[in-house]
Amino acid sequence: MSKLKVAVIGCGSISKHRHLPEYHQNDEVDIVALCDIVTSRAEAMQELYGGTVYTDYEALLKNETIDLVSVCLPNALHAPVSIAALESGAHVLCEKPMATTKEEAEAMIEASEKSGKTLMIAHNQRFVRSHQKAKELIAEGAIGKVYSFRTTFGHGGPEGWSVDGENSWFFRKEDAVIGAMGDLGVHKADLIRYILGEEFTDVSAMVETNAKEGITVDDNAVCLLKSASGVIGTLTASWAYKVNENNSTVIYGEKGVLRLEDDPDYSLIATYTDGSKVNYELGKIQSNAEGKQTTTGVIDHFVEAVLTGATPLIDGQEGKKSLEIILAAMESSQTGKNIKLS
Structure with missing residues (x-):
């Protein structure tokens, strides 16, 4: 079976310490795209994990065929980027808090239901x-x-x-x-x-x-x-x-x-x-703290939920x-x- 293609949008600390290393350790996925408005951040992660570098998430979603997206951005961007990724046909793992308003959270859930794609919130x-x-x-x-x-x-x-x-x-x-x-x-x-x-x-x-x-x-x-x-x-x-x-x-x-x-x-x-x-x-x-990074279990659970079609432990409703x-x-x-x- 071919591996799931992963894109990580936002290459700050949560990506660097949690999402990317945990995707890298998961045998079911390939990291194919990295996105950050600061090019050097995405390039630093590219050196470790490969993938194509983008500075614009819309270009990434348009140009790449992606199965899984991690949204690791400032809170105000969680909803719009998650919705865009779901609408592009990707399953989405969004960092917490899932959104900044109840209405945004509901729009994310609706996008997940409409697209038939998994939405999980990273409550580790x-x-x-x-x-x-x-x-x-x-x-x-x-x-x-x-x-x-x-x-x-x-x-x-x-x-x-x-x-x-x-x-x-x-x-x-x-x-x-x-x-x-x-x-x-x-x-x-x-x-x-x-x-x-x-x-x-x-x-x-x-x-x-x-x-x-x-x-x-x-x-x-x-x-x-x-x-x-x-x-x-x-x-x-x-x-x-x-x-x-x-x-x-x-x-x-x-x-x-x-x-x-x-x-x-x-x-x-x-x-x-x-x-x-x-x-x-x-x-x-x-x-x-440095030296205390252990696997969260979030990425593995997300990947398994997508592969099996199961509802993840923290879906959009739970996040909301x-x-x-x-x-x-x-x-x-x-x-x-x-x-x-x-």
């Missing part, structure tokens, strides 16, 4: 072993009824990771639209929905820009969430954790507590009301539900009101 936290194990434990009733949670994603900011450093698009409202909440908060919104297997009905938040000078997006947020069954908890996203990254989640239930990515040695610790405790060593979570929590948090902060989600 669902593939972390500790997160998957916690979901299993909760589903089988190990900690009984879940009462509350706290989930956090914070680090020193994208300047240490983004290809443009302090001049990164992440800090500009016209490109990013949403700051730390779009970068980190949406990960945790998706994760807590996944682990609990529940949707959220109420969102209240305080979203601030109080840590970085000269940026036009949020960099610190604390949100209160309530689920359909009445589970309440906090979601925190921050670019102001300057010493240590925090990517932890703690879930409190009637029979025990699950601590995920909250300990240096054990990725999941389950402590029960009967006095028992289980420490799980399930491998390290993804980190942006996670985005809506973030959009509600932004609205809550602006209006000072609790926002109801349908």
Whole structure:
């Protein structure tokens, strides 16, 4: 069987560290095209992985026969480029947040349905072993009824990771639209929905820009969430954790507590009301730090979904539900009101 032809649009850090190496390691695909408005970035990736270099995604989609497209661009471009790729007949893996408005997300889903092509959103936290194990434990009733949670994603900011450093698009409202909440908060919104297997009905938040000078997006947020069954908890996203990254989640239930990515040695610790405790060593979570790059599982899952015709774990509808929590948090902060989600 011939290999699937891949194009990666946007050759910044997420492509360099995640998408391209993971496509390269997958035997089912060939990287045939790379696109970036900065030619040298695409050429640097071409030296490693081959493929034709483009600076215009429309020219790429017109000139190449592509099976799979990764959209690794600033948030404001996620929807238009994903829609164009779907309409060209390609399956699309789009970075998170999938879009910057509910309407954009719906247009992406519609383009996927119309074209009959797969749309997947790259929420990699669902593939972390500790997160998957916690979901299993909760589903089988190990900690009984879940009462509350706290989930956090914070680090020193994208300047240490983004290809443009302090001049990164992440800090500009016209490109990013949403700051730390779009970068980190949406990960945790998706994760807590996944682990609990529940949707959220109420969102209240305080979203601030109080840590970085000269940026036009949020960099610190604390949100209160309530689920359909009445589970309440906090979601925190921050670019102001300057010493240590925090990517932890703690879930409190009637029979025990699950601590995920909250300990240096054990990725999941389950402590029960009967006095028992289980420490799980399930491998390290993804980190942006040098030397800590592990395979996310996102690319392999996307390729397999396309090959088998299965619905991916995070399709457009799933991406949209996670985005809506973030959009509600932004609205809550602006209006000072609790926002109801349908």
